[in-house]
Amino acid sequence: xxxxxxxxxxxxxxxxxxxxxxxxxxxxxxxxxxxxxxxxxxxxxxxxxxxxxxxxxxxxxxxxxxxxxxxxxxxxxxxxxxxxxxxxxxxxxxxxxxxxxxxxxxxxxxxxxxxxxxxxxxxxxxxxxxxxxxxxxxxxxxxxxxxxxxxxxxxxxxxxxxxxxxxxxxxxxxxxxxxxxxxxxxxxxxxxxxxxxxxxxxxxxxxxxxxxxxxxxxxxxxxxxxxxxxxxxxxxxxxxxxxxxxxxxxxxxxxxxxxxxxxxxxxxxxxxxxxxxxxxxxxxxxxxxxxxxxxxxxxxxxxxxxxxxxxxxxxxxxxxxxxxxxxxxxxxxxxxxxxxxxxxxxxxxxxxxxxxxxxxxxxxxxxxxxxxxxxxxxxxxxxxxxxxxxxxxxx
Numbered sequence: 552x553x554x555x556x557x558x559x560x561x562x563x564x565x566x567x568x569x570x571x572x573x574x575x576x577x578x579x580x581x582x583x584x585x586x587x588x589x590x591x592x593x594x595x596x597x598x599x600x601x602x603x604x605x606x607x608x609x610x611x612x613x614x615x616x617x618x619x620x621x622x623x624x625x626x627x628x629x630x631x632x633x634x635x636x637x638x639x640x641x642x643x644x645x646x647x648x649x650x651x652x653x654x655x656x657x658x659x660x661x662x663x664x665x666x667x668x669x670x671x672x673x674x675x676x677x678x679x680x681x682x683x684x685x686x687x688x689x690x691x692x693x694x695x696x697x698x699x700x701x702x703x704x705x706x707x708x709x710x711x712x713x714x715x716x717x718x719x720x721x722x723x724x725x726x727x728x729x730x731x732x733x734x735x736x737x738x739x740x741x742x743x744x745x746x747x748x749x750x751x752x753x754x755x756x757x758x759x760x761x762x763x764x765x766x767x768x769x770x771x772x773x774x775x776x777x778x779x780x781x782x783x784x785x786x787x788x789x790x791x792x793x794x795x796x797x798x799x800x801x802x803x804x805x806x807x808x809x810x811x812x813x814x815x816x817x818x819x820x821x822x823x824x825x826x827x828x829x830x831x832x833x834x835x836x837x838x839x840x841x842x843x844x845x846x847x848x849x850x851x852x853x854x855x856x857x858x859x860x861x862x863x864x865x866x867x868x869x870x871x872x873x874x875x876x877x878x879x880x881x882x883x884x885x886x887x888x889x890x891x892x893x894x895x896x897x898x899x900x901x902x903x904x905x906x907x908x909x910x911x912x913x914x915x916x917x918x919x920x921x922x923x924x925x926x927x928x929x930x931x932x933x934x935x936x937x938x939x940x941x942x943x944x945x946x
Contacts, residue, residue, distance in 0.1 A: 600792035781829030
């Protein structure tokens with residue numbers, strides 16, 4: 552019995568999680584729909600993995616008569632609701648970028664609207680819940696003032712929360728007064744010293760151009776966008792199939808990717824395993840056209856193969872839960888350098904975070920006590936399990 556017959560819902564989801572279907576994929580999809588489909592499981596999987604939009608799009612365009620009308624109707628409602636929200640967020644992004652431009656603040660929109668438009672080719676085919684912009688860290692206070700002038704306020708109401716956010720993250724979240732739009736202002740790609748050289752000035756040197764409702768704006772180059780998506784997916788333990796789809800779509804629409812620069816950059820930043828896991832998943836799950844010599848190098852790394860295999864298994868197991876703090880130590884396995892592994896451990900154990908504030912709300916003058924509180928919370932919450940997993944994952 553084929554793998555497709557063993558799990559037609561998973562196979563159908565993997566076929567429909569991409570923006571475009573070739574003739575072979577269409578034939579496979581039609582054949583799958585001739586089998587009994589657990590529609591409730593299929594649609595639930597699509598929602599869990601943020602791929603309801605392409606699923607509906609392909610079912611409607613390829614085989615709408617084979618889908619139960621109530622299922623197609625529900626998916627259509629979700630698709631149209633997401634499209635309305637996407638269009639609203641695109642409008643907000645344009646408004647924000649125009650404001651920044653008028654005040655001579657450079658900003659790079661990424662993820663969300665620009666990724667949907669440039670990689671998927673259709674803003675309706677990718678769900679996103681917020682707006683992400685990358686700025687110079689030194690412009691952050693001005694950006695806060697500008698966002699405030701158009702009705703946005705920080706999600707972190709206290710001084711202590713904001714200090715913890717800056718200390719433990721490279722982004723800050725703002726919401727408009729109506730609660731309809733969330734903006735993530737980033738001053739870094741990820742919380743890692745290894746990635747610190749991927750800062751705003753460096754990324755600006757390699758930008759390409761995109762249009763946001765007629766406004767021409769700089770965006771990440773396809774090579775930098777691919778690297779970012781692999782780092783982002785790894786940092787979230789590839790919990791959502793949508794993240795794999797982002798990698799696959801960037802590869803699909805950019806036939807002339809500079810693979811040499813991508814691999815060289817990943818080696819220099821010591822994130823080659825993050826890159827290779829993302830590429831393996833995109834190739835194995837969504838048929839992304841990754842060059843053979845890169846696949847050969849990826850499959851030559853036992854840790855990369857093991858992580859990719861476990862990720863696929865976990866991605867589709869029946870009962871899943873969002874990654875918890877302890878699960879983040881799985882990132883140790885994807886770090887090749889012992890120095891990076893140690894830094895991950897030190898950050899996990901010693902850098903206070905926003906949950907520390909929720910555990911004990913101290914006044915600003917006692918902020919340094921959060922270092923002690925964080926270590927105590929980590930020790931009590933995880934204790935021996937933390938040590939055991941750290942030892943196993945660092946091998």
